[in-house]
Amino acid sequence: MTEDQGEIVETDVLGRSRATLVTVTHNSAEVLERHWARFDPAWADWLVIDNASQDASRDIAMRLGATVLARPDNRGFSDANNVARTLDTGPVLIFCNPDLEVTPDGIARLTELAMANRALIAPQLVNHDGSLQENGRGAPYPHRKLRHMLGRESAPNLYSRTATGRELTRVVWAMGAALAVRRDVMDDLGWWDDGYFVYYEDHDLGIRALQQGVPTYVDGATRWIHGWARETRNGRSRSAWKFEFFSGIRFYSRHPYCLMPIFKKGRQLRAVDRE
Template identity: 30%
Template structure:
């Protein structure tokens, strides 16, 4: 199956530093790319255009899942490849994923072997949405070949476009966090396998999609706290205890005394996200995305 069967979707937000390597790797695989830019303040859009990508310029930051929904709706290929801007496909990875899609007729999503800068292969051993017998403590053993897994990383996913749309795409109520777990759960519930493809490799910077700052850590932890509670309620699971919010408040105050701004902002974000959930505030309202 030719590379024309795939359209890569890259959602960028202040990703100018990492976009060139990501887009060069996709071009090397012969894959056309749509970059959905979430109102970046840097040169992400210009960089994407210079690298031959089709650019969809959002007027506002729509978030990760919603941005991918927009990009996938604009694609017309049989398959879409969701790619984080700080991820680089290795040579032959796209062909390997396509070949695996042909081998495994029940595969709903396929992911390459994702290698972090340390050389560690990233696998997700636990999730709120995994049945207890599939949740594993510690590090998951890396498969020696292709394997069905309970969850795949949203950093790189090959999906049949029509299947993605039939399932409703990423949950549009989520701005950030747990959207890939939620999609994996819905794929499994619909009877589709999640396949880790051993011979397809990608390198992932993890957390390098945007330049870090205390304010961004606050925002990320706000959404992590909110989305965790949203997902728990969506699937009838126990929501995090209020004790955790008190613990995060204590840590925020403690790190504030120590003048550790990074950790103070992170824990304060967790407190703010939990309080917003308790007040009934939505993630979209928080980001100014609701009318």
């Protein structure tokens, strides 16, 4: 299969090119200590963009092997990720949350898949017990998202997607907690939309990629532990729900066919959703 055919190119060649890991932190000292303690700078360059942390995030990240860029204020997840656009990075970027446990083999495989394909590639995220997290997603129709938030998803599940084996699973979009992509592809996509402070920015990136013929896959052969400290998931933070609400308004106003999947963009969304 070739890239021109619009299908994924598998590879078993590891370590042929170098990636830059990009992590956004904000008061992330505890999770960095817990999840990045085994990181070795020989695996890849690691760039940490710190959004005005008041704890020891910057010092810990540097001690663990990162190059740290400290920002004087917190302008959100997307805006911080876009700092990598102005820096000299490797040909592949792997956006990584601070609550991830990356592995050298996983970095090498994601790097090679990204180099071989004009695509967004996510590892299959797992919990500490090895159970799968649903970091892949189908079409973000509001009724699906509501059922997901309420824990009442249908079976078979049409929204939450996983790569259950070692296969590459096509999805509409994947969570921004871990995404690998060539830098030139990000340039073509226009990078992250910094109008999202947090939440829905990964929906937006995946949908824009789909529209430009850039598919999104979850790689079942790469499995990374993810702490998943999302506040709207456990209901502890009113401010998190506020960000979720306003980001949702922004997303659906820009992608109305995710409300009613009609016309060309709606048909394209439905076609990928059914794969």
